[in-house]
Amino acid sequence: MSHRYHLPPSAHTTFVGNGFVVCTFVPRPIESDPGALKVPFYHNNDDYDEVLFYHAGDFFSRDNIEAGMMTFHPAGFTHGPHPKAFKAGLEAKKTFTDEVAVMIDTRNALEHSVEAEAVENREYVYSWKAGN
Known part of the structure; x- marks a missing residue:
């Protein structure tokens, strides 16, 4: 965890296999430094396809996602927080994430x-x- 910087997903790695990694996102404090980005930055995975399964909670970087849903981000496609999530991160009203995702x-x-x-x-x- 870091109070100053939003850490990349690799910081949440729980398993490493031949050609894949599994990351687990669980409730944690949100970065508290006033200048810290509090949601994932926009990025693209040049070498990896990414699948997220949303198990429970309020998914702070996504809008229109509910428990039981999955998202798929193919290699090379830029992705990051939804516009509403990005705005909420700037407002810094939440101090803790409430999510479980793999x-x-x-x-x-x-x-x-x-x-x-x-x-x-x-x-x-x-x-x-x-605006959505």
């Missing part, structure tokens, strides 16, 4: 199944637009 980053490209496509929230992509 992320898998894999060096091998992932493919989605027909079953996953059948439950995709096709409106989710629009939640990244400012």
Whole structure:
């Protein structure tokens, strides 16, 4: 943990395997330094596909996410906090995260199944637009 800087997801690594890592996000204090970025920075994973499973809580870096949902960020696509989450981070009203989520980053490209496509929230992509 760091009170001055938002640490990258790799700081939350719980398992390392051949070609993948598992990160676990659990409740923790939010960075307290007045100048610290309090949500994940915008980034792209050049070498990894990223899948996040949201288990429980209020997911501070995402909007329109509920427990039981998953997100998929393919390698090379820039992603980070939703506009509302970024604004909330600047306002610094929360002092603690209330979330449990598991992320898998894999060096091998992932493919989605027909079953996953059948439950995709096709409106989710629009939640990244400012003002939503």
